[in-house]
Amino acid sequence: MSSVPSIRVRTANARSIEPGGDFVLYWMIASRRARHNFALDRAIEHARALGKPLLVLEPLRVGYRFACDRFHRFVLQGMADNAARFEGTGILYHPYVEPTEGAGKGLFAALSARAAVVVTDDYPAFFLPRMVKAATAQSPVLLEIVDSIGLLPIRAADRTYTTAYSFRYFLQKNLREHLAHRPCPDPLKGLDIPPLAKLPGGIVERWPRASEALLAGEEGALAALPIDHAVPRSPIHGGAAAGEARLREFLKSGLPLYATERNDPDADAASGLSPYLHFGHVSVHEVFMALAKREGWRPEKISKVVNGQREGWWGASPEAEAFLDEIVTWRELGIVMCSLREDYMSYDSLPDWALKTLAKHEGDARPVLYTMAQLEGAKTHDPIWNAAQRQLVAEGRMHNYLRMLWGKKVLEWSKTPREAVERLIVLNDKYAIDGRDPNSYSGIFWVFGRYDRAWGPERPIYGTVRYMSSDNTAKKLKLKSYLARWGGSASQTSLFSAGK
Numbered sequence: 001m002s003s004v005p006s007i008r009v010r011t012a013n014a015r016s017i018e019p020g021g022d023f024v025l026y027w028m029i030a031s032r033r034a035r036h037n038f039a040l041d042r043a044i045e046h047a048r049a050l051g052k053p054l055l056v057l058e059p060l061r062v063g064y065r066f067a068c069d070r071f072h073r074f075v076l077q078g079m080a081d082n083a084a085r086f087e088g089t090g091i092l093y094h095p096y097v098e099p100t101e102g103a104g105k106g107l108f109a110a111l112s113a114r115a116a117v118v119v120t121d122d123y124p125a126f127f128l129p130r131m132v133k134a135a136t137a138q139s140p141v142l143l144e145i146v147d148s149i150g151l152l153p154i155r156a157a158d159r160t161y162t163t164a165y166s167f168r169y170f171l172q173k174n175l176r177e178h179l180a181h182r183p184c185p186d187p188l189k190g191l192d193i194p195p196l197a198k199l200p201g202g203i204v205e206r207w208p209r210a211s212e213a214l215l216a217g218e219e220g221a222l223a224a225l226p227i228d229h230a231v232p233r234s235p236i237h238g239g240a241a242a243g244e245a246r247l248r249e250f251l252k253s254g255l256p257l258y259a260t261e262r263n264d265p266d267a268d269a270a271s272g273l274s275p276y277l278h279f280g281h282v283s284v285h286e287v288f289m290a291l292a293k294r295e296g297w298r299p300e301k302i303s304k305v306v307n308g309q310r311e312g313w314w315g316a317s318p319e320a321e322a323f324l325d326e327i328v329t330w331r332e333l334g335i336v337m338c339s340l341r342e343d344y345m346s347y348d349s350l351p352d353w354a355l356k357t358l359a360k361h362e363g364d365a366r367p368v369l370y371t372m373a374q375l376e377g378a379k380t381h382d383p384i385w386n387a388a389q390r391q392l393v394a395e396g397r398m399h400n401y402l403r404m405l406w407g408k409k410v411l412e413w414s415k416t417p418r419e420a421v422e423r424l425i426v427l428n429d430k431y432a433i434d435g436r437d438p439n440s441y442s443g444i445f446w447v448f449g450r451y452d453r454a455w456g457p458e459r460p461i462y463g464t465v466r467y468m469s470s471d472n473t474a475k476k477l478k479l480k481s482y483l484a485r486w487g488g489s490a491s492q493t494s495l496f497s498a499g500k
Contacts, residue, residue: 004042005181007155008147010122012136019050021116021141023092023196027108028058029131030123031148032078033240034085036283038148038183043119044193052116053196056093057108058082060210063101064127066430068228070396072097073217074238074433078281080215081239089188090195095210100226107207112139114200121280122147122154124339126436150284150332152178157336162351163451167333168325169308175328176302182285234396234433236275243276247287251294259319263401265482270400271323275433277331284327295320333451334442344441345425347418347448354449357463358417364460370413372423378488384470384479385409387486389427394486396433401477407447408468412461417448 026043034040040056047054060075061067079095086093098104112118112135120132122145136143147154152175161167198204213221223229236242250271261267276282291297301315310325311318343349350358370380378389388402398406407424414420424444429435446452447465454464473479 003045004038004146004183005153005178007153008038008122009042010145010147010155012120012132012143012145013139015140015142017046017050017117018141019116021050021052022114022200023047023053023055023116024050025111025115025118026054026056027118027120027135028056028082030121030128030280031146031283032058032075032082032280033283034082034188035186035240036148036183036286036289037187037280039119039121039146041184041187042144042146044187044191046117046119047193050116051194053194054091055111055115055196055199056082056086056091057111058093058095059104059107060095060097061101061104062098062225062227066228066231066436068231068430069222069233070231070431070433072222072225072227073233074236074275075279076210076215076217077238077242078240078279079210080217081241081281083215085188085240089191090193091188091191092196092199094199095215096207097210097214097225099224104207107203108135109138110200110203110207112141112143115139115141117141118143120145122149124149124154124335125344125438125441148183148280148283148285150335151175151288151328152332152336154335154339157340160337160340161333161451163453164325164329164333165308167336168310168329169306171329171332172303172306172308172313176299179288179299182289183283185286185289231431232394234394236272236396236433238275238279238281238433240276240281243273243282244286246272246276247282247290251290255291255294255319255323257319259322262322263476264478265399265402266478266480268399271327272397273327274437274439275397277327278434278437278439284331287327288324291316291320291323330442331439334438334440338438338441344438347421350445350448350450353454354452354465357454357458357465358448361459361461361463362416366412366415366461368413369415372426375410375413375423376427380409380413382409382470383483383487384473386488387483390486390488392427392431396431398432399482402473403443404447405468405470405473407444408466409470411447411465421445421448 024043024047031037031039043054058079083093118139156174254269254271257267257269262269295316297316303313303315311321314321314324338344378386380386385406388398388406392398410424411417411420414423428440449465452466455466458464459467
């Protein structure tokens with residue numbers, strides 16, 4: 001039956017398909033898009049094979065940690081895009097937003113009881129694995145979990161990797177065979193499955209479709225929800241349409257600068273795609289296909305040499321190679337970690353050498369100790385750190401290079417490295433649109449030695465963990481415009497004039 005690779009499909013329970021069910025249910029929880037989505041492809045395949053309609057349920061809880069206007073609005077903008085794309089296709093799309101915590105309880109069980117088979121998304125982080133595990137026991141029919149996260153199927157890696165080099169070497173040996181298997185760019189085109197006109201009786205009354213005001217992200221509609229209203233809405237617009245527009249703009253204007261200027265805050269040459277990848281509004285396969293088209297790239301250009309090096313294997317331009325190393329190697333390195341280790345957010349998951357050197361220097365005097373409130377409010381003595389924190393709070397994003405410095409300084413300004421980890425997770429997950437993500441935890445724990453090696457000389461606080469300073473950052477990077485925007489005052493900007 002399947003055009004979806006079997007390695008991307010895993011069975012969550014021991015139940016079977018019920019041919020007498022009313023519809024196929026796709027429980028959309030991570031790959032929140034109507035294109036380039038293996039899970040949607042799989043649900044459509046089941047619907048065709050069974051001659052059944054397809055129901056897509058996209059729910060949004062209010063009880064998850066850090067639930068706020070920023071994240072809700074971003075997801076709701078994606079729901080609005082999905083509603084528009086499913087309209088008129090014969091697939092019934094039901095966006096449901098909990099009005100109160102726990103109000104959605106029973107919805108999945110009620111729909112799966114009427115389903116022939118259930119398909120959902122694979123995602124290895126945050127609360128989603130626990131949610132899927134709980135739902136598995138509620139489904140009386142077969143529940144399949146489909147991986148549409150990366151170019152490499154999650155199950156293709158049988159162990160975690162300690163460095164980007166070691167994972168890159170594995171990718172160069174194994175990724176080629178998976179590149180030919182891509183999700184359908186437009187699975188809604190030419191559908192030949194029976195339409196579904198409405199939900200089963202009683203469902204709509206108890207769990208109504210999200211209102212137009214909610215789907216529009218209106219302030220009043222969000223204000224009625226029991227979520228954190230203190231975290232402001234971001235100027236970054238969510239949804240597949242915005243994500244696709246961001247991709248086009250990056251390939252046109254950002255990619256040519258990527259290899260040489262992505263680390264400079266003034267250039268702002270980063271892709272800006274991570275929020276859309278995190279919430280599943282854009283697929284990495286879509287990004288890869290668009291990049292390949294721009295490059296005129298073909299699989300035959302891949303090098304036969306497997307050496308784990310960052311450049312040369314793809315047979316693409318330097319800027320494309322640099323971008324692919326970020327969006328494939330580094331992004332999927334974190335996905336593999338989260339999928340194979342439940343302790344990926346634990347301080348104790350750090351490599352032994354890092355734990356030992358940090359423990360050795362845990363009692364070292366700190367130059368200053370800041371409270372969590374001071375950090376959150378960007379009230380430190382360091383103008384570069386403050387600027388990065390202000391951007392995070394205001395926009396829900398942070399410049400990629402400054403994110404590394406941001407983490408290193410919190411290590412210096414916390415009583416213990418364990419406390420520093422906890423603080424960084426809270427600051428990141430509370431404000432970053434792309435927080436609560438495998439890639440987020442890769443970045444946070446890299447600060448403390450994950451995916452890195454020991455560096456000399458041995459220093460106070462850091463030991464042999466890689467050291468970074470604001471002075472060196474100011475000398476290396478172009479920061480004048482960045483600090484003028486986020487620095488807070490002209491006097492702070494002038495403190496690091498070496499970065500002009």
